[in-house]
Structures are given as C-alpha cells and as structure tokens.
Amino acid sequence: MTVSYDSLLPCQSLRVAIIGAGNVGRTLAQRIVEKDLADVVLLDVVEGLPQGIALDLMEAQGLEYHNCEVVGTNNYEETAGADLVVITAGRARTPGISRDDLLAINAKIVADVAEKAYKYSPNAIFMVITNPLDVMTYLTRKVTGLPPQRVMGMAGVLDSSRLQTFIAMELGISTANVTAMVLGGHGDLMVPLPNYCTVNGIPITELLDSPTINRLIERTRNGGAEVVKLLKTGGAYYAPASAAYIMIESILRDQSRLLPTAAYLQGEYGLNDIYIGVPCFLSCRGVKKILEIKLSNNEQEALHISANSVRKNVHFALESVGIK
Numbered sequence: 001m002t003v004s005y006d007s008l009l010p011c012q013s014l015r016v017a018i019i020g021a022g023n024v025g026r027t028l029a030q031r032i033v034e035k036d037l038a039d040v041v042l043l044d045v046v047e048g049l050p051q052g053i054a055l056d057l058m059e060a061q062g063l064e065y066h067n068c069e070v071v072g073t074n075n076y077e078e079t080a081g082a083d084l085v086v087i088t089a090g091r092a093r094t095p096g097i098s099r100d101d102l103l104a105i106n107a108k109i110v111a112d113v114a115e116k117a118y119k120y121s122p123n124a125i126f127m128v129i130t131n132p133l134d135v136m137t138y139l140t141r142k143v144t145g146l147p148p149q150r151v152m153g154m155a156g157v158l159d160s161s162r163l164q165t166f167i168a169m170e171l172g173i174s175t176a177n178v179t180a181m182v183l184g185g186h187g188d189l190m191v192p193l194p195n196y197c198t199v200n201g202i203p204i205t206e207l208l209d210s211p212t213i214n215r216l217i218e219r220t221r222n223g224g225a226e227v228v229k230l231l232k233t234g235g236a237y238y239a240p241a242s243a244a245y246i247m248i249e250s251i252l253r254d255q256s257r258l259l260p261t262a263a264y265l266q267g268e269y270g271l272n273d274i275y276i277g278v279p280c281f282l283s284c285r286g287v288k289k290i291l292e293i294k295l296s297n298n299e300q301e302a303l304h305i306s307a308n309s310v311r312k313n314v315h316f317a318l319e320s321v322g323i324k
Ligand SMILES: NC(=O)c1ccc[n+]([C@@H]2O[C@H](COP(=O)([O-])OP(=O)(O)OC[C@H]3O[C@@H](n4cnc5c(N)ncnc54)[C@H](O)[C@@H]3O)[C@@H](O)[C@H]2O)c1
Pocket: 019, 020, 021, 022, 023, 024, 025, 043, 044, 045, 046, 088, 089, 090, 091, 092, 093, 102, 106, 109, 112, 113, 128, 129, 130, 131, 132, 133, 154, 155, 158, 186, 234, 235, 236, 237, 240
C-alpha cells in the first residue's frame, strides 16, 4: 500500500526560541520538549554547543515519547517566527559575586541578543531570565520597543517555589499543600509575603512562629546564593527551568495562571516605568492582567525600596549600552 505523506503533514506546532544554551537554557529546552509543549530552537554564541545539546535531546525523543523537535544553532535566522523568545544568555555568578555585579557585562549581551531575536520574531512574547533580572527585562523592552504585556521576567515563581519548599520541609508535609508568594525585585530586597503563604488555605502564621517564618524567609532571600556557594561554578538551573516552564505553559496553553512575574508597572502599587515582581495572570497575550493585592504598610514600603534599587541599576544599564 502506498501512503500519501502529504496527508500526514503535522499542524503547525508552537515554537520557542531559547537564546543561551547554558545550564538554564538547555534544562528549559529539555522540560519544554519532554512535556510536549513546543518545538525549541536553542541558540548560543559557542559553535557546536547548541547543536550538540539539540542532537542529544533529539536522541532521547523516542525514549521520552514526545513529538517536539529541538534545533541547535548559532544563527538567528533559524529562530524566525518563534511564538516565545526566552533570553538566558549571559554570565552566571560564582561565589562572592552578587547578581548586580553582572550588570555591565550582561547588559551588553542582553541588548545585543534581544535586538537580534526581535528582528526575526517581532510577534513573539519575550521572557527574560538573565540576571540582574528586573533590569535585564527593562532593557529588553527598551531595545525591542514591544508593548509591555509582551515582555516579562522570570524570578518570582522561582523565589516563591523556594519558600514553598522550605515551608514544606519545616512542617514535614507535601509541597503540594503549600502555596507561597514572593514579590519585588529578584535580589536581597525581594518581598516575601507570609500573609499570602498557606497550607491548604490555612495561613502559615497559624502553623509556624515568627522566628521560624523569618528564618525561612531569610533562607529564601539567599536561595540563589546558597546554591551558588555549593556549586561553585555557577548558579541554580533545575528550579529556574521549572519556574520558567510553568510561565511558558500558562502563556502557550492560554491558562491565565496567577504567577508572580517581573512585569512593567504603570501606576500599579504606586510605581511607574519599572519592571518588578508582582502577581500577574499569564495568557496567550502575555501579561493579561496585573493583580493589585492588599499589602501591609511594611510590605508596600519594602516593595518601593526594592523598586528604587532596580531603578538605579536600570539607569546604569541603559547608560552602559548607550540607550537614553
Ligand atoms: N531569573 C532567575 O531567576 C535566574 C535563575 C537562574 C539563572 N539566572 C541567570 O540566567 C543566566 C544564565 O544562567 P546559566 O546558569 O544558564 O549560565 P551558563 O553560563 O550556564 O549559560 C549562559 C550561556 O549564555 C551563552 N552566551 C553568552 N553570551 C551570549 C550571546 N551574546 N549570545 C548567545 N549566547 C550567549 C554562553 O555561551 C552560555 O552558554 C545568568 O545570568 C544567571 O544569573 C537567572
């Protein structure tokens, strides 16, 4: 029997371009294809690196039973028509270095890769992962000129997931029962919200005393640094890739999940012209809606202190890449 393969042509699948095939980029690529979410184009400056990782991931396709394709490239033309572009390119910190210390070097990289990726995928939603996160997200929007709802940063889901884990570990219970919420910039000044952390709806303030909650919050603030100190050669990537995956899935599957996201504020929380972590509904439009939740005076003040620190670094980043 002769089969007409024309009739078997697949429907157009979703396509994610990941810029930077390092630890975060390649782990995210693996998550996306193994969960059958989208095809992935993995791009890096290092010749052979994205190609090798793509081939390796493709050789697992038959074992993982997915139908998504991974392509590795050094050429932006191959990223053309992406539905979503994820920026992970740039330097990761090592022990003794803060995220802000990466600002000058990563601003140049992010400005360059955002411009090139935008040229080939002007209709894409952009998600930034490179640190310092809130500043790099601002820079990406500035370079691409995209509407704010189509540019966002990943960090709050990761910070919240860390706090969720530490609460579950402290209580000796399943993380599935715990929800946690961390807002603000992705740095030492992040704003964990214990009043919005619950165990199946029960506020953690009823289950843990203040010193314990403060200890868990402090560990969350240092969550990235704790991993860097152990790994020595770079930062975390499994939990960051999972956090980015959840956001990407909410966008590409139009789920409208409520997720803490570095979003562009235009008056929300009393802040203007800044990217910082706030609760957002993520849909196929990108940031569909920013939710303004009730904060205590201390939390509101902490959010503004965190925003001031981001703002200072935005000026420095724009200056360092020659953008007014
Ligand atoms: N937002 C978050 O919560 C979060 C979490 C984890 C990591 N990060 C940040 O993400 C970034 C990547 O982390 P990683 O662990 O994957 O680092 P990594 O060093 O493993 O990978 C970075 C990759 O970027 C590539 N790269 C550098 N310049 C490039 C360019 N101009 N074009 C294309 N590729 C380029 C490198 O070749 C390398 O493969 C770091 O800045 C890190 O701090 C952020």
